[in-house]
Amino acid sequence: MTVFILPGDVDDVTVASGGNTYDRRMCELLGLEKATVPGRWPTPSTKARVALSQTLGEIPDGSVVLIDGLVACGVPEVVVPQARRLRLVVVLHLQLADETGLPAERAAGLDRREREVLRAATAVVATSEWAARRAIAHHGLDPRRVRTAPPGTDPAPLAAGTESGNRLLCLASVTQRKGHDVLAEALANLSDLPWTCVCVGSLRRDPGHARRIQAMIDKLGLTHKMILAGPLSDEDLNQTFNRTDLLVLPSRRETFGMVVTEALVRGVPVLTTNVDALPHTLGRDINKTPGLLVPPDDVPALTEALRRWLTEAELRDRLRDAARAREIEDWPTAAKRLAGVLR
Incomplete structure (x- = not known):
């Protein structure tokens, strides 16, 4: 063996x-x-x-x-x-x-x-x-x-999401590489729009950084909108995914990005960074890409992409259709x- x-x-x-x-x-x-x-x-x-x-x-x-x-x-x-x-x-x-x-x-x-x-x-x-x-x-x-x-990936039912598209999920350990700081700054620029962002992932891999991110969230006035939920059980994560409209992964480096395919198998579009393996993991079929790509560490670009998602119903429909059509290996x-x- x-x-x-x-x-x-x-x-x-x-x-x-x-x-x-x-x-x-x-x-x-x-x-x-x-x-x-x-x-x-x-x-x-x-x-x-x-x-x-x-x-x-x-x-x-x-x-x-x-x-x-x-x-x-x-x-x-x-x-x-x-x-x-x-x-x-x-x-x-x-x-x-x-x-x-x-x-x-x-x-x-x-x-x-x-x-x-x-x-x-x-x-x-x-x-x-x-x-x-x-x-x-x-x-x-x-x-x-x-x-x-x-x-x-494991088979999963399509997420129900919401019509407004304002439920965001960031699924990543709270470490410097995952870019929660960039996400917090971008979300702070969207105070004129309704949204919630649940951040699911370990707070123990870099506890000091996790505390800094929480302090940053509080300072930006996002305490009740950007929530560091910590890790969830499989059942709770599935329920969270079912309520999710968009997965956001603002990573600075990524050799694959498993959470991207976990979202796509549920028909959830992805907003992530144009870095390392992420473009390939997301899929780059012209006009059928099931999400949006922005440069890493670019707060204005992430802000603009989030604003487009939250305000353009046609964009949301197109990306959802592409996510549901994306073939994912089991x-x-x-x-x-x-x-x-x-x-």
Whole structure:
């Protein structure tokens, strides 16, 4: 049986992420043995490094081993020696240095460590074609060893939404990379219009930043309109989606953007940034794009796009039709792609 080595918080709903969801679903669908390693990855304690070394050391020589890049890429001193006897497949959800807000020196150090790990791995799995191309170019990897296995989605009923289109949802952990600060500033410019924006996502991945965003919301007078709801159960999230008219994801970086496809499978249009893999995840069929794209970190552009959505009924109807027509890959199909890499 193939082992998949995962961060210890993979099942913790209070720090839910697209990467954790991907890892769990692949374990379920492919029957992989899940081995979790507690620690603050990618810069773990000595105890966590020892635990990872022991986990890898107990696996027989020549075995195929999947390992989440968050666990693997920061500790080449642990992983690279094991790569000489195991066929390590690193699942790269996000290049470590791409996390927004890292000091330059730390980002450079993580980048060097990641490069060492990826070059030693038997294969690297990226979650989008964009991410695969970037990993190859940035780290100088052999293209034959880099494969793509995008996430899937679960079937879901079409969202009911509202006729006015004024119920907005931002589904993302409250971290610098996700751009809640840009969203708050844009929404503050729309005080003349009726709207509510529920922000669903972990407040624990970067607690200090989450507190700053809440303070910003309060200062802008948005306390009762832009709500940091924290993580929700699957049932509550489904109910929230059913009341949603537009998903807003103002990310600064994104290697896939699973929440985009989760919205589209429900027929909910998406307003997101024209960055990294997001345009491809949204879909760029001319005149049928199921949403709107704006530059990252551009408050005026985001404000204008939101205003258009809230005031132009014809635009809302067109984007809803496009969202409902968008074909979205399911999880069993996604799992077959990863299974092909493992074979």
